[in-house]
Amino acid sequence: MRHFRFLQNTPLKLALIFSGLFLCASLVTGFSIYEIMRWEMMRHHSKAVGELYTSIAGNKADDDTDFLDTVQANIRAAHGHDRVILATKADGSILAGNIPRIDLPDGWSTIPAYKIGLHGRRKYLLMAGTVRGDRLIVGQSYQDIDKLEAIAAAGFGWTSLIVIVLAFIGGSLIGRRAQRRFRAVQDTMDRISKGDLAARLPLLGRGDDIDQLSAHINGALRQLEATVEGMRQVSADIAHDLKTPLNRLRITIDEARRELGHDDEASLAIAAAAAEIEQVNQTFDALLRISQLEAGTRRRRFKLLDLDAILRETADLYDGTLEEMQGSLSLDLKAQGCMIAGDRELLIQLWCNLIENAIRHGPAGTRMRITTSRSLDDLVVAMEDNGPGIPPEEREKVFRRLYRLERSRSTPGTGLGLSLVNAIAELHDAPIRLEDAEPGLRVVIRFPVARSDSVPDTSLREEAASER
Structure with a gap:
């Protein structure tokens, strides 16, 4: 095609x-x-x-x-x-x-x-x-x-050729003019999808149908910007108004634990309450982080990165944990030199969430494997584990906020781990797909390979090379 x-x-x-x-x-x-x-x-x-x-x-x-x-x-x-x-x-x-x-x-x-x-x-x-x-x-x-017929045929042929050439040139000029306007609309929508809700479609002041449509869209964008800004403000207010008393409550509980000691039942109950408060705080942090990612503001921090180097660095973080639980994490990285545009901190968090999710829900001695490969203009990363997997009918639902599988309700967690993974992947324009690893789960993410104009500062290539 x-x-x-x-x-x-x-x-x-x-x-x-x-x-x-x-x-x-x-x-x-x-x-x-x-x-x-x-x-x-x-x-x-x-x-x-x-x-x-x-x-x-x-x-x-x-x-x-x-x-x-x-x-x-x-x-x-x-x-x-x-x-x-x-x-x-x-x-x-x-x-x-x-x-x-x-x-x-x-x-x-x-x-x-x-x-x-x-x-x-x-x-x-x-x-x-x-x-x-x-x-x-x-x-x-x-x-x-x-x-006379030969002369007429020749004249008709030349006339037709001239007409076709002029029509092609005229159609090209009209088409390019229309395409410039459509490209301006597309560029504006791309900016909006990346979190710049202040972007507006250009108006030429001609009053034609495209100008009228652009004016209506700009009106809708103004309403959307006001709504989203209001939601962000509400989220910030909620975070401030609820997290502050929760932190004070935890400080009070910690002081009570120190006064009561660590042996009696009251101290154990207070410790359980402190753990619950910490869980609530983590849930608030994750929800706010997901909201920030969906707003797209973190794209401004994108740099050229070597994803293979990030995967090796992330795997090193879990060497001790996997050794203690007799698990394993193997890497098969075949995309050396392929650069992507992304946020290093978020990408590390993405892989940490996936690894911890596999450890939390997998059997003792969980085995994991991460592979990378180049496919046309994409860098494909696949992670497999030998855990229980996810039923096909649940694979889309697990990306919802606070959604948990029935069998996972007895394990610790907030139900936001995969939601955060999905938000980070979407921020990087990387489609994510869950598959059956027979047994276990296979997570496949396709990152677009960075072009020369993927990030504002091309000198960051040297920085990415030094990270390798």
């Missing part, structure tokens, strides 16, 4: 459409003019032959000598064999003429030159009849008509 992507180009499509329409119009118009012109020339040709026949036959009625003189005079006046005349007696003997004897029925006939003893490919329109017992054949070639 990549071979036909050029057909998706709006200027090219408009140019082709304009060219096709003008070509069809030219063909219809040209064919109509050609047929009318040809019919008129044939009518004029037939009239000339008929008038010549009548003129010669009229002299036969007056006198045989005048008849033959008229035949000879017309033969001498003819240019070559453009005009043919033959007069014969009833027995077939030739009285006068410039062609051999030929038998034709009375009336009109069209015959090629070779049938009347002439060379060439031209054809003749002949009229034959009997005049006072003698036969008279008068004719004229179609050579002049053929020349």
